[in-house]
Amino acid sequence: MSQREPLILGIESSCDETAAAVVRGGREVLSNIIATQHELHEPYAGVVPEIASRAHIERILPTIREAVREAGLRYEEIDAIAVGHRPGLIGSLLVGVSAAKALAWSLDKPLIGVDHIHAHLYAGLLEDEPVTFPALGLVVSGGHTSLFLMKDFERIRVLGRTIDDAIGEAYDKAATILQLGYPGGPRLDKLAQLGDDEAYELPVSMLERNSLDFSFSGLKTALLYAVCGKPEGRGSSARMPRDASSLSDLEKADFAASFQRAAAQAIVRKLRRAFKQHKVKTLLTGGGVTANSRLRHELEQMAAQRGLDLRLPRMEFCLDNAAMIAGLAAERYRAGAFDDWTLAASPRSETVSS
Incomplete structure (x- = not known):
């Protein structure tokens, strides 16, 4: 060599x-x-x-x-x-x-x-300085939502993962509910920046008291019911009473912003819990959802409050x-x-x- x-x-x-x-x-x-x-x-x-x-x-x-x-x-x-x-x-x-x-x-x-x-x-770490271990690692994407404890890049242990939808999948499904087209995640993020994130109260799932697992199916269902109403009828004959076509552009933006707020808070609250359980000062993040503006903002705020070495990938x-x-x-x-x-x-x- x-x-x-x-x-x-x-x-x-x-x-x-x-x-x-x-x-x-x-x-x-x-x-x-x-x-x-x-x-x-x-x-x-x-x-x-x-x-x-x-x-x-x-x-x-x-x-x-x-x-x-x-x-x-x-x-x-x-x-x-x-x-x-x-x-x-x-x-x-x-x-x-x-x-x-x-x-x-x-x-x-x-x-x-x-x-x-x-x-x-x-x-x-690309185009950046080396990192100090141990660290927590967070991967958020269309197929994965996982939290890790890392001694280095060879010794990595799973602390928590989604028990249902990955966060990126939930973003895409939310975009489908709001009839935003494909790819859903980036379109949802762009629209959310025009909305009021407190317009609708959507649930932030935390699961059991000490759990570091994630769940986004409840948030997705709550958005569906808020936008379309609860299904009428049973089984194969069940129908939603309305769809997103009845919403104004502003209402869609408010729903998008409220959804992003709840999803980002679910991630950050679990991270706060993890940092209480594991005394480390470094957080590595990656995956397509780290491009989401609301999640990046929430992660940067948490890192500043806790004095963390946060590594967010550059957008590319x-x-x-x-x-x-x-x-x-x-x-x-x-x-x-x-x-x-x-x-x-x-x-x-x-x-x-x-």
Whole structure:
């Protein structure tokens, strides 16, 4: 291995973003290319796994070539190939893992598999200073809402997770209720900034007294009933008495703002509980929902009040990206923790539960 800072090519294809990036030394992002699939999935109001995997096949090599070109490098100058190999949609993951193996083999470079969730926790360190452990870690996305205790990036324990909907899924469903279109989360956030977050009282679920688990199904249902009324009739004949088309633009904005307030408070209150149970002063955050303006504001307020070292990813590193894959892989590269050709894609993470 060279003594200079390693140049890692990262590949990400866990869901519906085809991404490749080159990162030097785990921090300096030389390129970060993302090919989105929003236009393919918009007609279905959600990600269709078969469509996603086929799009990855078409886009993976052009995306990798663009990442290397933008970094101003030749393939031979790359020190290792890293890939997000778990968790995610198995068909999508297989595309990235196969491409990474082929590149590593053809270039005779080390192969490094990275857990997608752990990479989200690393995203806040990109273009920033190293972090002090132990730390709490929070991942909030369309598929995950999890809280971790971290001794480092290899020793991570689950403290709590959602027992029903992930927060990003709840945002998307709220946007569907309000008839905002796809992708729902960003549209909900934009509309909420025009509304009154105290216009409607929506529930903040805390579950049992000491629980660090999350729940968003009650909040989602409360919004549905507030907007559409309670269902009339039973079984398959049940109908909602109205829908969001009867609302004014201002009422929609108020509902969006009130929903975001309740969702963000559910996260922050659980974090306050976690910091009482675990005496740490660092909070790493990641996942697509860290781009949400209300949640970012609430996290920044809490960190200022408690004197925390809060790491919020830059906006370009909130959504699925390969820079976080390459960044975290640098930690494993320095430790010589390489994978062989048996590296497998997996739909599940292997993080240890509490």
